[in-house]
Amino acid sequence: MNAQQVITIGQQALYITVLLSAPLLITALVVGLAVSILQAATQINEMTLSFLPKLLTMFLVLIAAGPWMLTLIVDYLQRVLTGIGTVLT
Numbered sequence: 001m002n003a004q005q006v007i008t009i010g011q012q013a014l015y016i017t018v019l020l021s022a023p024l025l026i027t028a029l030v031v032g033l034a035v036s037i038l039q040a041a042t043q044i045n046e047m048t049l050s051f052l053p054k055l056l057t058m059f060l061v062l063i064a065a066g067p068w069m070l071t072l073i074v075d076y077l078q079r080v081l082t083g084i085g086t087v088l089t
Contacts, residue, residue: 001087009080016076020069027061028054 035050 005087009083012076012079016072019072023061023065023069024058027057031057 031054032050035053039049
């Protein structure tokens with residue numbers, strides 16, 4: 001195993017991590033911003049108010065994007081595991 005192969009595996013792992021976390025992080029950002037604007041407009045300063053909408057929307061996004069996320073991570077794992085044979089020889 002040379003350094004280029006290790007770097008490639010690491011780059012792919014980071015790319016997959018960004019792809020897997022992006023839908024949930026973007027959802028949390030958008031919902032948090034919307035709730036913050038609503039709180040600022042109504043002058044309701046309740047810290048726990050933003051938690052429930054974020055939790056519910058992230059749960060819905062996880063249900064919607066879950067199969068895609070699972071397929072992505074399984075494909076990556078299959079590529080890494082099948083590549084072990086070529087790396088060790």
